[in-house]
Structure formats: C-alpha cells, structure tokens
Amino acid sequence: MLILNVNRFIYYVYTMNQLHWSSELAVPIAKMKVLFVCIGNTCRSPMAEAILKHLVLKRNLQDWYVDSAGLRNWNVGLEPQARGQQLLKQHGLKTNHLGRMITAQDFYDFDYIFAMDNSNLLELQQMAARLDPRPTCQIQLLGSYIGRKEDEIIEDPYFSQGMGGFNAAYLQILESCERFVQHYKSDDKSVPLGRQ
Numbered sequence: 001m002l003i004l005n006v007n008r009f010i011y012y013v014y015t016m017n018q019l020h021w022s023s024e025l026a027v028p029i030a031k032m033k034v035l036f037v038c039i040g041n042t043c044r045s046p047m048a049e050a051i052l053k054h055l056v057l058k059r060n061l062q063d064w065y066v067d068s069a070g071l072r073n074w075n076v077g078l079e080p081q082a083r084g085q086q087l088l089k090q091h092g093l094k095t096n097h098l099g100r101m102i103t104a105q106d107f108y109d110f111d112y113i114f115a116m117d118n119s120n121l122l123e124l125q126q127m128a129a130r131l132d133p134r135p136t137c138q139i140q141l142l143g144s145y146i147g148r149k150e151d152e153i154i155e156d157p158y159f160s161q162g163m164g165g166f167n168a169a170y171l172q173i174l175e176s177c178e179r180f181v182q183h184y185k186s187d188d189k190s191v192p193l194g195r196q
Contacts, residue, residue, distance in 0.1 A: 031063035032184065035110040036142065037120055041070025041099040043158050044116045044169055046080035048142065050095040051170075052177045059181060068097060069106060071123055075099030081158065087166045102127075107135035112180075114142035116154040134164050141174055145179040 028066035036048035045068035056064045070076075078099045079085070088094055107113065107128050122141050143152035154172045157165030 011196040017133050019175045030065040032061070033065045033110045033112075034111045035102070035106055036066075036068040037071060037102055037124060038068075038114075038116040039071050039120065039156065040074045040158070041068055041097075041101070042078065042081045043084050043156060043166070044154055044173065045069065046095050046097045046099075047084050047088060047166075047170060047179065048114065048116075048173045049097055050093045051173055052181075055177055055181050058187070061181070061185075067110075069100050069102040071102060071120060073101050076101060079099060083157070083163060083166050087163065087170055091170070104131055107131055107137055111136050112138045112140065114140055117156070118153065140172075142180075143182065145176045146172065147179070151175075171181060 010038055017045075023050055034052060036045040036052075038045040049066050049068040052066045055061075056066065076099050080097060080099070085095065102113075102124075104127075113124055115124055118141070121139065121141050128135050128137070128139060143154050146152060151172055154169050154176075157169050160166070190195065
C-alpha cells in the first residue's frame, strides 16, 4: 500500500504541481474535486476520470482535481482494463491511473462523488451515512446529467464481448461529463442537476 501511495504522490506532483496540497498525501486543495466510482475501478470510472481531465484541460478550467476509485479491491494497483485504454487511445486520450478503493477520507476530500449505476449509488450513500461527521460531498448518478432516463445508468462493460459495451459507456460518460461541466460553468437552469 505504501508503494501505491508513493506512486500516486509522484504522479500527482508531476501532473498537478500548480495546485496547493492538503494534509492528505495525494489530494490537492482545488476549486473543484471530482471522484468517479464504479465497482472495480477498471472500466467505467477510469474512463470517466480520463474524459473529465481532458475536458478540464480543453475548457481551461483552473484548479480542478479529478480521480477515480472502486468499491472493491479487485484491481488495486492495476492499470485499467485494456479495452478501455484502447478506446481512450482511439479518442486521443490516455490514463496513468492505477486502481484503488474508495476510502472514508474521500467523502470529505471531494466535492462530487459520481456513481455509474444505482447499485454503486446506494452503496456510496450507505457508506456516507455511517460517517461522523456527515460528509457534505454531493453523491450523484453521473448519467443523470444526460437528462434522459433511459441513458442514466452506465452499464459495466467488463463482461461484454468486443468493444460495443465500452463504446456505449464512453459515449454516456462523455455526454454526462460535458453536461456537468456546462452546469458548473453556467447559471443555465435548463441543465439538469444530477440525481442523488
């Protein structure tokens, strides 16, 4: 675990050296801190992290910090799923993320924690409810920013054949992240708030 924390620290120093740091080892003090969570932190949440990081750079948003984590320890210390990395590469994106589990501290460090499906959402809400003091982060379903009920669940593509499931997840994540950034940057009330 120490090796993972050191690796994360080195990576964050390299990529986020413009930011100030909190007392936590790897979480900077930033204007907006977003954490994406799925079950294993190998498919959906690392893709979401890479996509939002790209949008943050593209839109020149200052002091945003983006990370991802899993609800299970299956992929701690491992690179994201190869098909996800391949898809990101096709879109000119990349990820240096190594899998990690969500921690209690994450609920205090991040402003938004986005779940990919209802099961993730419920588990995150239950985790937050057990914490004292009660965290103030927004725990939301990422896909709810799309504004279409039929698209708000971002299905896990891990067990899908080929690239179809990954392509579908990528498009949902991209639209959700674009809508989230749009909502954050404007006072346009037609942009839906994420469902908690």
